[in-house]
Amino acid sequence: MQIKCKFDTLSGVISQENIRTIDLLKLDAELADWEILRGVKVDDWRRIRQVAMEIHVQSDLGPVSKFLSQRGFSDVTGKQLQIGTSCVWAKK
Numbered sequence: 144m145q146i147k148c149k150f151d152t153l154s155g156v157i158s159q160e161n162i163r164t165i166d167l168l169k170l171d172a173e174l175a176d177w178e179i180l181r182g183v184k185v186d187d188w189r190r191i192r193q194v195a196m197e198i199h200v201q202s203d204l205g206p207v208s209k210f211l212s213q214r215g216f217s218d219v220t221g222k223q224l225q226i227g228t229s230c231v232w233a234k235k
Contacts, residue, residue: 152182170196188214
């Protein structure tokens with residue numbers, strides 16, 4: 144069986160669906176976090192008010208937090224969980 148899937152960036156969906164505001168962007172992308180974050184155009188970051196995401200690579204916790212801070216999120220909190228993953232919460 145063959146399945147065809149179409150993929151797009153978050154900014155592509157924002158544009159296609161004419162989304163003006165994202166109150167909460169929840170990410171649990173199983174190692175594709177950076178691809179999703181980098182796929183958001185600079186102008187689209189102003190539309191996103193909060194981000195909650197699970198991070199599976201522990202060394203990404205600091206860089207992801209910094210990345211979000213650089214995009215206007217003033218309250219960024221990261222926490223390592225006992226199960227071996229981490230979470231980041233960010234809001235403007």
